[in-house]
Amino acid sequence: AQSVTQLDSQVPVFEEAPVELRCNYSSSVSVYLFWYVQYPNQGLQLLLKYLSGSTLVESINGFEAEFNKSQTSFHLRKPSVHISDTAEYFCAVSAGNAGNMLTFGGGTRLMVKP
């Protein structure tokens, strides 16, 4: 079975500052990794994913995440945040032998302050 830990439940940050949201996973088999974002009163939107290949993946709105197999991490970063980035961010893992099971971390609330 796999599990996901998001170490910070809340991350307050000022606008235009850099941010890192941490995600660690555990699994005995190969994994696929995802970051989803949930804005207030909305569903989840896929931000980026790692399936294979380059360990650095980027989204269209400036976020990036790096898969680190040795540290079993998939941290999300953005060099300069905007007020509109305020949302709940979920890291999720799907293991190669887990069929359709997507395991979510507890979520990190990113709060961008002016």
Add this chain to the structure above:
Amino acid sequence: DTEVTQTPKHLVMGMTNKKSLKCEQHMGHRAMYWYKQKAKKPPELMFVYSYEKLSINESVPSRFSPECPNSSLLNLHLHALQPEDSALYLCASSQQPGSKNEQYFGPGTRLTVT
């Protein structure tokens, strides 16, 4: 069209009522999912349909009854719910069953049981 739609957006029902939630996608996806999300928590998987057949039931109480009439539609029939069933119910779909496939989420139905 990369959209998953859900109706209704909000639903208030009594404990003796029978109601249904509806989910629709026209992306040709062959896997569909129901999740339950309580406030400030990650989504919890309830059911998975693969090629219109129920493939995963995460020990959900029988007062929740899923139905997949065709490859584009997914229903969740509700009967004799409890107040603790109040939550955001999210539908998702993926191109194929399997752990590599990203899931697309709908906006959810906010359910309140009185």
